[in-house]
Structures are given as structure tokens and as C-alpha cells.
Amino acid sequence: MATPARKTTGKRSGASSHVSFLKYADYRWLKIAVGLSALAILTYALIDVEPRPSGSSWYGYTLGTIGAGLIVWLALLGLRKRTIRPGQWTLKSWVSAHVWLGLSLIVIATLHCAFQFGWNVHTLAYVLMMAVILSGVYGICAYTILPRQLSANRGEMTQAEMLDNLRSIDRQLHDAAQPLNSDLAQIIGASLDDDPFAGNVFARLRNSYPNCPTQLAFAEVSAAARDRSAPGAEDIARAVQILSRKVSALSHIRRHLQIKAQLDVWLYVHVPLTFALVAALFAHVISVFFYW
Amino acid sequence: MTSTYKVAIVGSGPAGLSAAARAAQLGVAHVLLEKTDHLSDTIFRYQKGKHVMATPSQLVLRSDLDFDAGKREKILDTWNAQAASQNVHVRYRSEVTAITGEKGKFELKLSDGDVVHAETVILAIGTQGNPNLMRCPGGDQPHVEYQLDDPTAILDEHITVVGAGDAGIENALGLAADPEQRNVVTIVNRSPDFSRAKDANVKALTAAAEEGRITILTETSTNRIEADHIVLDTRDGELRIPCNRVIARMGSAPPRGFVESCGIEFSSKDREAFPILSPVFESTAPGIFVIGALAGYPLIKHCMNQGYDVVEFINGNLSLKPADEPILEAKFNKLPGNRSVDDWLELLRTGIEILRDLTPLQMREFTLDSDVRFVRAGEVIFEGGAPGSSLFNVATGSVHVRINPNDPTIVVPIGAGQMFGEVGLISGRKRGATVVAAEDSILMEIPRTAALKLIATVPAVKRAVTRISIERQLLQLFKAGLSPGDIAEVVESAETISVRAGESIISEGDENYDIYVIRVGSMVVERTIGGKPVFLSYLPAGSYVGEMALIEGGRRTATVRAAVKAEVIKLNGDAFRSLLDRNPALLERLKLDMATRKDVNAHIETMKSTFSDVADMYSSVASFLVENGIGEATDVLLIDEKLCVGCDNCEKACADSHDGLSRLNREAGKSYAQLHVPTSCRHCEHPHCMADCPPNAIHRGLDGEVFIDDTCIGCGNCQRACPYGVIRMDKVPPKKPPLLNWLLFGTGPGPGEPSAKWSKKYGDPEAPKKAIKCDMCSGLEGGPSCVRACPTGAAIRISPEQFLSVSQMQKGE
Structure with missing residues (x-):
């Protein structure tokens, strides 16, 4: 291999520094966001706009332009996240700025409208924005609290391994059900036929699966196993043992899916509302200029 | 047969076949002796449809036969057709059992009793085709096989695989992979464990056994083979099980005995040594020439060129320049x-x-x-x-x-x-x-x-x-201004020692004062406090240890053990002491280093007394990382699970930065104290993957990254050699439509690695599989994409010197 004079081409960038997105660069974006909000509040208090503060004063337009610019830029995170190009950028710094500047919108937009609300497209845009921010606040909390729970529950298993494990228990359960009487076999059959993840998003979020056939089968077959003198007691005991493993494997993976759902669910609010917000924002801006 | 050929060529692989074709072109009286009933048995035995590569790419092919990368079938067809059209004289089913005589009048004895006379002999028998055979009664039956071409073609059979090396395990797994085939597979291993096989294979095998798909018999040997049963000697006595097919994978040996019996000397006693050859491929037995894999050239192009060259040489064209x-x-x-x-x-x-x-x-x-x-x-x-x-x-x-x-x-x-x-x-x-x-x-x-x-x-x-x-x-x-003369005495006393992983070179409380320099691998320094080993520091290759006892006297204050397999230079303490006496500057330097180490020790000990849990955590996290290969890593991806939201953006970014294939698996891998080591390359000091790469395609790059270049032939050696399972073999998927098309119109598979289904639908079915692994995004501005694309800061890349500070931060939170 031809190797002319060597020198290293890259340095370990700041991206590697081990801090969370909230603390990125020593809370740089928090400081900027607080500064921006403080400046807005201070100027709002000091500048005497005639006849009264409103979105249609020069001051209101200034804050409005900043706010609209921020909203559009914040929405572009979705594009940034998916555009993996070389360069000195890190998604962490983007997310950090997204979070803190997004929160500063509460101040900027409220001062922009100068507390004037009504049943119109302008307030609709405001409400949508607040909804987006609220869902985002949930996201921040979820991202702060849930990962360690996810990790603790997951152990060293991947999701695919959990599913594999469940399938292999199902195979054993299928074999174990063969020697049982038809009632018990049917009960176990119901557990085998059941899609353990069926149910709506709320069931998944609450991790509540009433009437789970596996739970039922476990209860019924355990009850049958109490009679140790019954014919085939050994086979029944074996089925109970496998069922108890399935119950625990199911609760493991369901807990995993619950946390995953809790981590993801807010995005299904945050992102569509952002699209609605951007549309409402355009309507708001156009109508303002139309009726000027 | 009475006529004397000018050349007899033994073996019709790429080398022998090419030699015969050249002889035919030159009109030299020749015979090509082939053991089987078809040409080029090694390539014939490749599994069906295998893509054969033509490397090294810069080497010009010089042969009368054509050869280019392509499917096994196409290559064999070409050679069969060209051998026929060029009037190559082949004698099939002619295994040579002995070569006697001398230059000008050799006699080649064949297994069917015939004798071939030739003036010169070209040995092109390769190193394959010589499997160790079943020696028990019944081992010569037709259903005892030494290779498996297509495991999916075998249905409804009882199969016993003998030998639990990688080949045997892979065959057994292949046969039992699909329950629809209804095969009953038993694997027989003479020893109690599977020390000869790769870890990943052993894991897959034990998993298959637990699921009941394969039966493993250890400490078992074959007693005899019957028509539809096999009798095994197990630890608990004789066992007779149904068996329609025996696949024996007990390794193969280079046919050294045969080669040496021809009077050819090898370069050393080493098992992997090759015959001594002259520049024209003549062995130490005048008149016998050795080419191809047996001469140490396993690549097809080399072999074919040598076949051409050796016949030219024999024919007197000594001015022929090699193709290289x-x-x-x-x-x-x-x-x-x-x-x-x-x-x-x-x-x-x-x-x-x-x-x-x-x-x-x-x-x-x-x-x-x-x-x-x-x-x-x-x-x-x-x-x-x-x-x-x-x-x-x-x-x-x-x-x-x-x-x-x-x-x-x-x-x-x-x-x-x-x-x-x-x-x-x-x-x-x-x-x-x-x-x-x-x-x-x-x-x-x-x-x-x-x-x-x-x-x-x-x-x-x-x-x-x-x-x-x-x-x-x-x-x-x-x-410290030392000259080679100053240290001559110390060098003289030096001794190189290999140390197994986990073995200690210095034990706390010992009374010696030799100095150790770590040459290969890395070491961890530990001290027993309150009955528990507490991690003190990590020593990479190139550092030294043991100076404290020498300078200050007294017993050893800590234990130093190898984090991975290591090699140290042991310097005699007395020789070193006299060196120090002569060089006060060196002594000063050592004292300075020692002071820093003592500070660390003291710090940890104070920490221990105040926060015993913290110190425990510190050493256990550190030893977890060492056990997971960070000890031999130069750069590794870690995921802080307190921050990871499982979005897999790292994997998507990886795929999007490298031809659409992700080189890391975030979820897989070990975790400890919410620090996760995903399946991703550690860029080892001594990469296991580099050990056996036929085209030598794996290198260490300018930033320390270990990468695979375009000459990869897709053989999979590196994948099997990697103990961390970070190399995958896959086809490069087709190019995706741009991101905006996906965002706005839903065309294409979106960011990240496309699904196998999509790749199959739009990809080139003929594309060869290649080995894919992390290259640390070498050459990409901004560094590794996985780290840059992590939204929460969970993904970090560190070198071993840094991992202690990482584990320290872990406990600080």
C-alpha cells in the first residue's frame, strides 16, 4: 500500500463530548434563549407603543418576524435529522437549539400578539404553536426520564431477541399442549393464536391487556395443576411452567413496547401539529398583509 | 504406456490446467493427470452459483485460458471448452501415488497401476482435496461424505456431522436451518468443548441445540458406520442412531508426505511451510517443478500465470520475464x-x-x-x-x-x-x-x-x-539522552514474555523489582482494598510498569494483569538499577512518572474510604469495558443508555453515509451500568480481521481506522475472525431516490438502510457480497456520522485512554 507522508486528517470533534443535548456546550442555547426572552420582555416593558401594544405595530412586526423565522427553522429539524451529509454539524447541537429556542417562542409569540386573543386565524396559529410546544415539553421529559427505564427493562436483549424468545416459547408450548385434554389444549391454543400486541395505542401506552389469553391460560392450567393425582399431572405441570415463562416474557416485551410507545407517541402529535402550525402561520401572515 | 512425455502435469486446477494449455500451444508432448473425472476439482467443489473473484486486480493474466470474475459455472464451462479446443491432453481418474526417477526419466505411478513416463514433472496439486478420512469400519461407504455442496438439497434425512470445527458446525447449522427440510442432525465432537471453532458458530450451535434442532454429542467418537445407522462411542457407552448420511469435516492436511517422498524439501518444519523453489519454480528435486497453492500462491490469477511461465521455462525460454x-x-x-x-x-x-x-x-x-x-x-x-x-x-x-x-x-x-x-x-x-x-x-x-x-x-x-x-x-x-551503548546491558538481560488475557505479571505483595515494558496488548493495574480488587489504571502498549518497587524498594503495591493477550519485555531489575545509577537524569524522569501514578492511587484510595460504592462502580465499569474488548480497541462507539431514546438515527446515518448499509447494530451488544457497547468496530490494535485476508484488503488508515478496500473478494474470513461480530457480508443496495422525493411523494425506502425486500426488488441480483465494516467515516468532514446524528448525545466515541473519564462521569451523575 503506497502511503506518502502521513498526517492525521481529523480531530475528535466536540460531538464526542459526553453531555446530553440539554447541557450541550455548557447550556449555550439555554443562555441564548433566556437572553432573547429577557430582551423581548424588557423592550416590551420599556417601549411605549401607541395606541397600545399589538401585533400590527412596528414592534409587533419585529417580534412576529423573529417568531415566524424561528418556527420555520425549528420545523426544519425534521429535514436536518434525515440529511446525513459530511460537515461540522451535530444533530445534538441542533436538538439543543431546537429545544431551548422553541421554548423561548412562548415569550416571543405572546409578546408579539400583546395578549390579544380572539376567534380568528391569528389565535389559531398561536394555539397550535402552544400545543406544539406543550407536546415538545412532554418529549423533553420523556427523553430525560424514560431511556434509563428502557435500558433497565431491556437488559441485554434486543427487541428482535425478545420476539424470538417468545416464538421459541410458543413452539415449546405447542408441543406441551399435545398430551393435554382437549379443554386445556383449547385454552392453550387460544394463547398461541392470540396476537399479544393487538389492541389500540392506549392499551400499549398503559400496558394494560385485560383478557390476555395467555394470562387466562396460565390461571386455568395452574388451577388444573393443583390436582396432583389427576391423570397426566406431569404434562400439566410442564405446561404451567412454560406458560409462566411466556407470561413473564410477554410482560417483559410489553413493558419494552410501552416505554417505546411513550418515547414515540408525542411525535405523532408534535409533527402533524407542526404542519398545521406552519399552514396556519402562512394564513396568518397572508391575511395580515391582505388586510393591511 | 511406453512413450515418454516431455512434461507430466499433476493436478488440473487453475495452475495445472494453464500449464497444460501452454504446453498444448507450444506443441510440447504433455499429459495432464487429474485425480477425479472433471477438471479443477477445487473450483468444481465450490457451492453452486458462487461468485469467483479475480484478484489481485492489477496483475495481468497471462494464460492461454480465459479467466475473469464470475460465477463458478461460467468459469468451469469456459475452461472445459477451451481445454478441449486447445487439445489439452487430460488423463482423468489418474491419481499419482509416487514419483520416482530423475530429470529426463521420471516414472509416475498411478493408483490404477499404470505408469506414466516423463522428462519433467509439474506438481500443481494444491493444498485442498486432502481431507482427513474416516478410519472406522464402514468409513469407505458412499454415504460418508467429506463436503456439503448444498445443504438445502438434503431433505428428510438423518445426518451425522463428524468434527466440530467451523466447517462441521456450519454444515450442521445449514442442514438444520429450515425445519421444512425435516432433517435430523447430530454433530459429533471428540473433545468436551468446541475450542477449535469460532465463538459465533459455537453460540449458534448451542442455541440450535437448545431449541432441539440439532443434537450435540461431545466426548464422542465414531465406532463404525452401517448402511443406515451409525454407532458412536460416547462417554456413557455405545450409542446406535439412525443415519442416512455422514458428513466428515475433520480438517485437511497439505500432502506434505507425498511431496517430500518425491525428494522435494520444504523451507522449514513449520506446518504452513512451502517447498523451496528456484526462480523458475524448480524444486530441490531437479526436474520437478511446483506451482500454484502448493508453491504458496493461492490466488487463481497467480496460479494461471505460473502455469504459463513454468512451461515456457521448461521449454527453454529462460528470458521470459514474469507477468509481474x-x-x-x-x-x-x-x-x-x-x-x-x-x-x-x-x-x-x-x-x-x-x-x-x-x-x-x-x-x-x-x-x-x-x-x-x-x-x-x-x-x-x-x-x-x-x-x-x-x-x-x-x-x-x-x-x-x-x-x-x-x-x-x-x-x-x-x-x-x-x-x-x-x-x-x-x-x-x-x-x-x-x-x-x-x-x-x-x-x-x-x-x-x-x-x-x-x-x-x-x-x-x-x-x-x-x-x-x-x-x-x-x-x-x-x-533522557540515552544512547544504545548505555542500555546495552539492559537489552541483553531483556526477555520477551507472552501473557494470556487475565494473567498477572506483577502481584501485589511480591518482593521482586523487575521492570516490564508492554509491547503488545494492554494491562490493567489493580489493588486489593477491603478484599476487593479496585481498578487503578490502564496501561496501553508502549508504557512501562514496575518502577516503584525498584526505586523505593519494598513489596509490590499493586497487581498488574493483562487486559487482553499481551506481550511484555521483562527487564532485569539489577541491570536497570545500575543503568539508573549511571544516569541520574533517567532516575529523575522515572520519579516524575511515579509521582503522577502515586497521586492517582492516593486519590482512589481516599475515594474508596469515603464513597465505597463509587469506587466499586468505577472499577466494575472499567473492568466491564476491558472485558468487552475495549482493552484492545483504539476507538470505540459507546452508548449512554441514560440518554439513548432508541431512535436508531445512528444506524440510519451510518447507512446513509456508506452505500446504504449500516455498519453498526445499536441494540445488540452488552450493557453495564447503563453504558452500552453496541455491535460496532473497535478498531483493535491488532485487528483479528486482518489476520487472514486473501487479497490483503484490510488496512489501517490515516486516522487509525481499520477499513476494507475495494479489492475485497467476499470470502468472509474477516467476518468469522472478528470476535465482536461487527463485520457483515452483504450486497450494496441500489441507490435510493433523493430524500425530498420520499418526504413529499413517498418514493423509495426513506432514510437509513433500505429493507431487504426493496433492495432485492431494485438491486442487481448478480452483485457479489462484500465484507462491510465501520471505517470511522474516514475522509468525511465532521467525523463519524453515528455520533453526529445522535439527537440526544447518547452516542460517543472514545479511545481506551478516555474510557475511565467516561466511566467516572457515569458515576458522577
Whole structure:
């Protein structure tokens, strides 16, 4: 291999520094966001706009332009996240700025409208924005609290391994059900036929699966196993043992899916509302200029 | 048969076939003896549809037969057709059992009793095709097989696989992979464990056994084989099980006995040694020529070229230049002095100390692998701290090593004939010092694999490299203006010791005072506090340990054990003490180093008394990381699970930065204290993957990354060699439509790795699989995409020196 004079081409960038997105660069974006909000509040208090503060004063337009610019830029995170190009950028710094500047919108937009609300497209845009921010606040909390729970529950298993494990228990359960009487076999059959993840998003979020056939089968077959003198007691005991493993494997993976759902669910609010917000924002801006 | 052929060619693989074709073209009376009933058995036995690669790509093919990368079937068809049209004289089912006679009148005895007479013999029998056979009664039945072409073609059978090496395990897994095939598979292993097989294979096998798909019988051997049963001797007695097919994978041996019986000498007693050959491939038995894999050239192109060349030589064309001549010419024509290739080779061989014992053939080979360079006075050859693992030799001129990074005037000269760069070669660590050309010089740079091969094949090279490297390493380590003369006594006393992972070189409380220099691998320093080992520090290759007991006297204060398999240089304590007595500056330096270490120890001990849990955490996290291969890593991806939201953006970014294939699996891998080591390359000091790469396609790059270049032939050796399972074999998927098309119109698979289904639908079904692994996003501005694309800061990349601070932060939160 031809190797002319060597020198290293890259340095370990700041991206590697081990801090969370909230603390990125020593809370740089928090400081900027607080500064921006403080400046807005201070100027709002000091500048005497005639006849009264409103979105249609020069001051209101200034804050409005900043706010609209921020909203559009914040929405572009979705594009940034998916555009993996070389360069000195890190998604962490983007997310950090997204979070803190997004929160500063509460101040900027409220001062922009100068507390004037009504049943119109302008307030609709405001409400949508607040909804987006609220869902985002949930996201921040979820991202702060849930990962360690996810990790603790997951152990060293991947999701695919959990599913594999469940399938292999199902195979054993299928074999174990063969020697049982038809009632018990049917009960176990119901557990085998059941899609353990069926149910709506709320069931998944609450991790509540009433009437789970596996739970039922476990209860019924355990009850049958109490009679140790019954014919085939050994086979029944074996089925109970496998069922108890399935119950625990199911609760493991369901807990995993619950946390995953809790981590993801807010995005299904945050992102569509952002699209609605951007549309409402355009309507708001156009109508303002139309009726000027 | 009474007529005497001019050449008898034994073996119809690429080498033998090409030789026969040349003989046919030249009108030389020849016979090609093939053991089986078809040509080129090794390639014939490749599994169906296998894509055969044509490497090295820069080598020109010189043969009367065509060969290009392609499917096994196409290649065999071409050769069969061309062998027929060129009137190659083949004698099938002719296994040669003995070669007697001498040049001009050889007699080749065949297994059917016939004798072939020939003036010269070309041995092209390769090293395959010689499996160890079943020797028990019934082992000669047709249902006892030594290979498995297509496991999916076997249905509804009871199969016993004998031998639990990788080949056996892979066959057994293949046969039991699909329950629809309804095969009953038993694998028989003579020993109690599976020490010969790769970890991943053993895991897959035990998993399959737990699921009831395969039966494993350990400490078991075959007693006899019956028509539809096999009788096994198990630990608990005889066991007779149904068996329709036996697949014996008990390894194969090079047919050394046969080759030696022909009067051919090997270069050494080593199992992997090759016959001694002249530049025209003639062995030590005059008139017998050896080419192909048996001569040490396993690649098809090499073999075919040698077949052509050897017949030309035998036919008297001694002025024929080898096919690699143009490549060597190109290598040399950048150099001043307009010499011929042979002159240059001779100049390098005689000029460079370690190459003196090489044969002209070996010389050509090493020169092909190496780079010969002309450097002007003052030119920097490499910088200290740069990665690099090649070995440099000064052919003419001289260079200066700048041993003090702050003062370029302090240099150690290295003159003509000597080598440098060996520390990087041996330790796999970065270059220790900057080297500049002192005058106009000609240098030969031998890349790592070629250099290791050189060290392994020429004992004199090994001795020289070891002695020089110990001396240099000491000079570099202790600096302080030492000269080689000062340390001669210490070098004399030095002893190289290999240490198994986990074994300790120094034990707390011992009363000795030798000094150890870590040459390969890394060590951890521990101290027993309150009955528990507490982690003190990590020592990478290139550092030394043990000075405290020497300087201060007293017992050893800590235990030093190998984090991974390591090699240390043990320096005699007394010899070292007299060196210190003579060099107060060195003593000062050592005391300075020692003070830093003592600070760390004291810090940890205070921490221990106040926060016992914290110190426990610190050492257990550290040892977890060491156990997971971070001890031999140079750069590793870690995921802080307190921050990871499982979005897999790292994997998507990885795929989008590299041809659409992700080189990491975030979820897989071990975790400890919410620090996760995902399945992703650690860029080991001594990459296991590099060990056996036929086209030598794996290198260490400028930023220390281990990467696979485009010459990969997709053989999968590296994947099997990697103990961390980070290499995957896959086809490069087709290009995706742009992101906006997906965002706005939903075309294409979106960001990240496309689904296998999508790739199959739009991809090229003929595309060969290649080995894919992390290259640390080398050459991409901004560094590794996985880290840049992590939204929460969970993904970090660290080198082992940094991991302690990471684990410290872990506990701080």
C-alpha cells in the first residue's frame, strides 16, 4: 500500500463530548434563549407603543418576524435529522437549539400578539404553536426520564431477541399442549393464536391487556395443576411452567413496547401539529398583509 | 504406456490446467493427470452459483485460458471448452501415488497401476482435496461424505456431522436451518468443548441445540458406520442412531508426505511451510517443478500465470520475464538511476540487512507487496503520533529519528541497511517519533501483513526485529539522552514474555523489582482494598510498569494483569538499577512518572474510604469495558443508555453515509451500568480481521481506522475472525431516490438502510457480497456520522485512554 507522508486528517470533534443535548456546550442555547426572552420582555416593558401594544405595530412586526423565522427553522429539524451529509454539524447541537429556542417562542409569540386573543386565524396559529410546544415539553421529559427505564427493562436483549424468545416459547408450548385434554389444549391454543400486541395505542401506552389469553391460560392450567393425582399431572405441570415463562416474557416485551410507545407517541402529535402550525402561520401572515 | 512425455502435469486446477494449455500451444508432448473425472476439482467443489473473484486486480493474466470474475459455472464451462479446443491432453481418474526417477526419466505411478513416463514433472496439486478420512469400519461407504455442496438439497434425512470445527458446525447449522427440510442432525465432537471453532458458530450451535434442532454429542467418537445407522462411542457407552448420511469435516492436511517422498524439501518444519523453489519454480528435486497453492500462491490469477511461465521455462525460454515484471517496473521507474528490475531487486536484497536471506522469488513477492520510494533530504517520512504499522528499511542513504518532539535537532541516525517503524508494526499503536530523511535516500516500505509474513518465514528477520525493537522501544520510552551503548546491558538481560488475557505479571505483595515494558496488548493495574480488587489504571502498549518497587524498594503495591493477550519485555531489575545509577537524569524522569501514578492511587484510595460504592462502580465499569474488548480497541462507539431514546438515527446515518448499509447494530451488544457497547468496530490494535485476508484488503488508515478496500473478494474470513461480530457480508443496495422525493411523494425506502425486500426488488441480483465494516467515516468532514446524528448525545466515541473519564462521569451523575 503506497502511503506518502502521513498526517492525521481529523480531530475528535466536540460531538464526542459526553453531555446530553440539554447541557450541550455548557447550556449555550439555554443562555441564548433566556437572553432573547429577557430582551423581548424588557423592550416590551420599556417601549411605549401607541395606541397600545399589538401585533400590527412596528414592534409587533419585529417580534412576529423573529417568531415566524424561528418556527420555520425549528420545523426544519425534521429535514436536518434525515440529511446525513459530511460537515461540522451535530444533530445534538441542533436538538439543543431546537429545544431551548422553541421554548423561548412562548415569550416571543405572546409578546408579539400583546395578549390579544380572539376567534380568528391569528389565535389559531398561536394555539397550535402552544400545543406544539406543550407536546415538545412532554418529549423533553420523556427523553430525560424514560431511556434509563428502557435500558433497565431491556437488559441485554434486543427487541428482535425478545420476539424470538417468545416464538421459541410458543413452539415449546405447542408441543406441551399435545398430551393435554382437549379443554386445556383449547385454552392453550387460544394463547398461541392470540396476537399479544393487538389492541389500540392506549392499551400499549398503559400496558394494560385485560383478557390476555395467555394470562387466562396460565390461571386455568395452574388451577388444573393443583390436582396432583389427576391423570397426566406431569404434562400439566410442564405446561404451567412454560406458560409462566411466556407470561413473564410477554410482560417483559410489553413493558419494552410501552416505554417505546411513550418515547414515540408525542411525535405523532408534535409533527402533524407542526404542519398545521406552519399552514396556519402562512394564513396568518397572508391575511395580515391582505388586510393591511 | 511406453512413450515418454516431455512434461507430466499433476493436478488440473487453475495452475495445472494453464500449464497444460501452454504446453498444448507450444506443441510440447504433455499429459495432464487429474485425480477425479472433471477438471479443477477445487473450483468444481465450490457451492453452486458462487461468485469467483479475480484478484489481485492489477496483475495481468497471462494464460492461454480465459479467466475473469464470475460465477463458478461460467468459469468451469469456459475452461472445459477451451481445454478441449486447445487439445489439452487430460488423463482423468489418474491419481499419482509416487514419483520416482530423475530429470529426463521420471516414472509416475498411478493408483490404477499404470505408469506414466516423463522428462519433467509439474506438481500443481494444491493444498485442498486432502481431507482427513474416516478410519472406522464402514468409513469407505458412499454415504460418508467429506463436503456439503448444498445443504438445502438434503431433505428428510438423518445426518451425522463428524468434527466440530467451523466447517462441521456450519454444515450442521445449514442442514438444520429450515425445519421444512425435516432433517435430523447430530454433530459429533471428540473433545468436551468446541475450542477449535469460532465463538459465533459455537453460540449458534448451542442455541440450535437448545431449541432441539440439532443434537450435540461431545466426548464422542465414531465406532463404525452401517448402511443406515451409525454407532458412536460416547462417554456413557455405545450409542446406535439412525443415519442416512455422514458428513466428515475433520480438517485437511497439505500432502506434505507425498511431496517430500518425491525428494522435494520444504523451507522449514513449520506446518504452513512451502517447498523451496528456484526462480523458475524448480524444486530441490531437479526436474520437478511446483506451482500454484502448493508453491504458496493461492490466488487463481497467480496460479494461471505460473502455469504459463513454468512451461515456457521448461521449454527453454529462460528470458521470459514474469507477468509481474510490468508492475515491478512501474514501482521502480519513479526511482533515479535507470536500473533493470533485476538490478533493483538485487540492490534491495543486498542493501537491506533483513532481506539478505531471501530467495529471488521471495524478493519479488515482498517487493510486489511493498513500496519503494525515493526521498529527498529533509523530507518527513512519517510524523510522531500518526497511525501506521508498516516497516521501513533504508536501502541507500540515511534517516534521522527526532526523539524529542520539542527539539528537532536531537536525532538518532539510522543508516543504510537498517530498519525503522518497527514499533508501530509490533504494537499496532501510533508512530512514536517523527522520522526525516537525512540525505537523499531510497526506502522500502513493507506493509504490516507482508512484514509479519517476512518475520514468520525468515528466522533471521525475526531475531533482528526483536532485538532492534527492544532497544528502540527502550530508547524511545525513557528518552533522557540515552544512547544504545548505555542500555546495552539492559537489552541483553531483556526477555520477551507472552501473557494470556487475565494473567498477572506483577502481584501485589511480591518482593521482586523487575521492570516490564508492554509491547503488545494492554494491562490493567489493580489493588486489593477491603478484599476487593479496585481498578487503578490502564496501561496501553508502549508504557512501562514496575518502577516503584525498584526505586523505593519494598513489596509490590499493586497487581498488574493483562487486559487482553499481551506481550511484555521483562527487564532485569539489577541491570536497570545500575543503568539508573549511571544516569541520574533517567532516575529523575522515572520519579516524575511515579509521582503522577502515586497521586492517582492516593486519590482512589481516599475515594474508596469515603464513597465505597463509587469506587466499586468505577472499577466494575472499567473492568466491564476491558472485558468487552475495549482493552484492545483504539476507538470505540459507546452508548449512554441514560440518554439513548432508541431512535436508531445512528444506524440510519451510518447507512446513509456508506452505500446504504449500516455498519453498526445499536441494540445488540452488552450493557453495564447503563453504558452500552453496541455491535460496532473497535478498531483493535491488532485487528483479528486482518489476520487472514486473501487479497490483503484490510488496512489501517490515516486516522487509525481499520477499513476494507475495494479489492475485497467476499470470502468472509474477516467476518468469522472478528470476535465482536461487527463485520457483515452483504450486497450494496441500489441507490435510493433523493430524500425530498420520499418526504413529499413517498418514493423509495426513506432514510437509513433500505429493507431487504426493496433492495432485492431494485438491486442487481448478480452483485457479489462484500465484507462491510465501520471505517470511522474516514475522509468525511465532521467525523463519524453515528455520533453526529445522535439527537440526544447518547452516542460517543472514545479511545481506551478516555474510557475511565467516561466511566467516572457515569458515576458522577
